Amino acid sequence: MIRHGEQWRRFRSKVQRPILQPQTVKKYVAPIEMVTEDFIKYMEKARDENGDLPHEFDNDIHRWSLECIGRVALDTRLGCLSPDLTSDSETQRIIDAAKFALRNVAVLELKAPYWRYIPTPLWTRYVNNMNFFVELCSKYINEALERLKTKKVTSENDLSLLERVLRSEGDPKIATVMALDLILVGIDTISMAVCSILYQAATRLKQQEKMAEEIRRVLPDPSKPLSYSDLDKLHYTKAFVREVFRMYSTVIGNGRTLQEDDVICGYHIPKGVQVVFPTIVTGNMSQFVSDPEEFKPERWLENDGRLHPFASLPYGFGARICLGRRFADLEIQILLAKV
Numbered sequence: 220m221i222r223h224g225e226q227w228r229r230f231r232s233k234v235q236r237p238i239l240q241p242q243t244v245k246k247y248v249a250p251i252e253m254v255t256e257d258f259i260k261y262m263e264k265a266r267d268e269n270g271d272l273p274h275e276f277d278n279d280i281h282r283w284s285l286e287c288i289g290r291v292a293l294d295t296r297l298g299c300l301s302p303d304l305t306s307d308s309e310t311q312r313i314i315d316a317a318k319f320a321l322r323n324v325a326v327l328e329l330k331a332p333y334w335r336y337i338p339t340p341l342w343t344r345y346v347n348n349m350n351f352f353v354e355l356c357s358k359y360i361n362e363a364l365e366r367l368k369t370k371k372v373t374s375e376n377d378l379s380l381l382e383r384v385l386r387s388e389g390d391p392k393i394a395t396v397m398a399l400d401l402i403l404v405g406i407d408t409i410s411m412a413v414c415s416i417l418y419q420a421a422t423r424l425k426q427q428e429k430m431a432e433e434i435r436r437v438l439p440d441p442s443k444p445l446s447y448s449d450l451d452k453l454h455y456t457k458a459f460v461r462e463v464f465r466m467y468s469t470v471i472g473n474g475r476t477l478q479e480d481d482v483i484c485g486y487h488i489p490k491g492v493q494v495v496f497p498t499i500v501t502g503n504m505s506q507f508v509s510d511p512e513e514f515k516p517e518r519w520l521e522n523d524g525r526l527h528p529f530a531s532l533p534y535g536f537g538a539r540i541c542l543g544r545r546f547a548d549l550e551i552q553i554l555l556a557k558v
């Protein structure tokens with residue numbers, strides 16, 4: 220994710236197909252549903268006598284997203300939703316390491332980069348933390364390699380995402396980098412998105428009821444396992460999520476460094492300049508969206524009014540578009556369907 224140019228292109232071309240294929244994502248409906256059921260049990264226990272969840276509930280959402288991504292990228296249940304984790308358990312160390320990485324990457328990237336010249340204490344801790352992640356990924360990747368030796372495979376569909384990448388690339392390093400990227404990018408983004416979606420659902424009762432009605436209609440039997448095709452029928456629920464992204468996009472924008480001089484909207488922009496597409500701004504501009512201040516999921520279902528296809532790009536656009544977007548959508552839909 221922090222690679223650029225040819226190095227980035229080479230890596231992305233190796234993992235993009237298996238990660239983004241709908242048939243890969245479909246395989247994870249049941250595993251993510253199981254993780255989410257455990258999360259719901261966890262939430263039920265965490266409620267206080269008034270039924271309220273703890274203030275630090277966003278931390279718990281991080282645990283859920285880490286558990287989801289561990290299942291996808293490492294073929295394992297990390298155990299992050301277990302209620303009584305000791306501070307020295309591997310799982311607690313993973314949670315702490317993920318938090319440390321997420322909190323400090325921005326500090327290293329955006330503040331004066333002294334670490335480029337001398338190994339500052341924060342840089343040294345960051346590197347040690349990353350080494351912990353590499354070791355963790357290697358452990359589960361070695362287990363997957365062992366499993367593959369005896370696994371009967373008649374088609375690609377018998378393989379998990381990790382197994383597919385291991386088999387097609389024959390180099391465990393590619394699988395390690397993939398797992399690291401998915402874990403490090405796939406926790407904070409989705410957790411923030413889910414906090415925002417749940418908050419909007421909690422404070423917009425009319426729309427919440429419409430969503431609940433749709434979920435009850437499409438999924439009348441809560442004990443029946445979810446299917447990808449049923450989730451696909453949750454049109455209003457998906458429109459609700461898109462509307463949250465439009466108004467309160469989790470990632471406020473994304474940037475590119477121009478590789479050549481270019482002309483954008485009549486402005487000459489020289490090579491090397493960083494340009495930013497501020498999706499949170501464009502998604503709220505009346506030039507591109509009718510009545511942008513109105514929270515209206517229906518706008519994504521009905522063809523009336525202005526809605527420029529590029530106004531809201533929560534997952535970015537182009538060759539670097541979010542690699543985990545199908546998993547992100549799936550995790551969000553499953554959570555909303557189950558909650």
Ligand code: HEM
Nearest residue numbers: 404405408409412470473534535536539540541542543547
């Ligand atoms: C709702 C949650 C998420 C949002 C809003 C989001 C948004 C984004 C955005 C805006 C980018 C940059 C795209 C660009 O520059 O055009 C990105 C990149 C990326 N995302 Fe996500 N993301 C989310 C969830 C996830 C998840 C769950 C994963 C992992 C399973 C993930 C993995 C990645 C990776 C690996 C990249 C880097 C892609 C590259 O540079 O080739 N994202 N994401």
